[in-house]
Amino acid sequence: MISIERLDTCLVDLPTIRPHKLAMHTLQRQTLVLLRLTCSDGSQGLGEATTIGGLAYAGESPESIKTNLDTYLAPLVIGQDADNLNAVMQRVERSVRANTFAKSALETALLDAQGQRRGLGLAELLGGRVQQGLEVAWTLASGDTAKDVAEAERMLELRRHRHFKLKIGAAEPARDIAHVVAIKRALGDRASVRVDVNQAWSEGVALRACQALADAGVELIEQPVPRHDVQALARVSARSPAPVMADEAIESLPDAFALARAGAAPVFALKIAKTGGPRAVLKVAHLAQAAGIGLYGGTMLEGSIGTLASAHAFATLERLDWHSELFGPLLLTEDILVEPPTYRDFQLLLPQGPGLGVSLDEDRLAHFRRDRSSLAVATA
Structure with missing residues (x-):
C-alpha cells in the first residue's frame, strides 16, 4: 500500500x-x-x-x-x-x-x-477530458467606467477575453446600472456583458434592476439577493428577463439540490473550493444537468494550481453553457509555477502532463x- x-x-x-x-x-x-x-x-x-x-x-x-x-x-x-x-x-x-x-x-x-x-492527467482520473480548453470571462472591477472600457478593449484586441463580468452592488443601484449600461454600449455586439451583484440587493431592488440590466443587453445576473433567501432568488429569477445565476447560495451538494428543487435559478456557478474539491464539484454539475440547469465554471480567484484543478474538472463536462471565469492567475503579477497557465484565443488551455501537469x-x-x-x- x-x-x-x-x-x-x-x-x-x-x-x-x-x-x-x-x-x-x-x-x-x-x-x-x-x-x-x-x-x-x-x-x-x-x-x-x-x-x-x-x-x-x-x-x-x-x-x-x-x-x-x-x-x-x-x-x-x-x-x-x-x-x-x-x-x-x-x-x-x-x-x-x-x-x-x-x-x-x-x-x-x-x-x-x-x-x-x-x-495520467487529473481530468483523466475524473473520467477523461472532452474539452482541451475552456473559454474564460474577464472581470472588470476597477469601478471606473472609462478604465473598464479601455481594459475590455485591450482584452478583445489581445484575443484573451470576449465575455466580461462587472462587479456591482457596492454603489447605489442607479449608479451601478448606469456604469454597466455605458460599458455595454461601448462594447456593443463584440462582447457579452454579465454582472455579479454579490448578494447586495434586496428583492425589490433586484426586480427593478434586473429589468433595466436586461433592457441594456446584459446576458447574465449573478446572485442579486442574499444567499439564504432561496424563495426571493426564485421570485427574482421568475421575473427577470435575463437569466439569474446562483453562486454564494451554493455551498454544498444539499444546497444545490434545494435550489434545483425550488427552481431558484436557471444557472449554477461551479466552484471546487465551495463544494470540497474537483470530484465534489462534479456532483453538483451532474445534479444541475439532470435538472436542466445551465453551468458556469466559477472561481475564487485562485492562483494557477487551484485554477488548473478547476479546469481539469470542468473539462470533463460535455459543455459549460456559460463558459468559465478561470482568470485568477491573470489577476496576479507573479506566479509560483515553472510554466504558468496558457491563455490563448479566448481560452485557458489544459496542461497535458500527469496530475495537474504543473511544476x-x-x-x-x-x-x-x-x-x-x-x-x-x-x-x-
Missing part, C-alpha cells in the same frame, strides 16, 4: 495587477494556501485553497484553512491509503464539518499525486511564502 506520509502547508502572498472591487471587499493582493502532499513512494501532489478577502466573503480565511489542515486534517489522513480517495475523503467528512476550502486543497493534492504515479518554481515559492522558511506539518 502506498500511504500518505506527510503534509506541508504554507501561505503565499501574491500582488494583484490592480485593486479588484467586489460588493463586500476590495482585493489588493491574493493569499494562497499551498498544500504539498508526500506519499510513501516519494510521489507528491499539490493542492491550493484560496478565499476572497479573508473572512469578508466566506467562513474560511487563509489562516484558518492552514490551521485546520495542519491540526485536524493532517492527522486524519497520514498513514491512509493514498490511492483510495473515497476512503480518505469519507474519513475526513466524518470528522470535519464544512471547511470545504481545506478539503478541496486536500482532494486536489491526492488526485495530483495519484496522477503522477499513474502517468513548482521553488525559488519563487521561497520568495513569496509568508513565513519564508520550510514548514513541516506532519510526518508519518
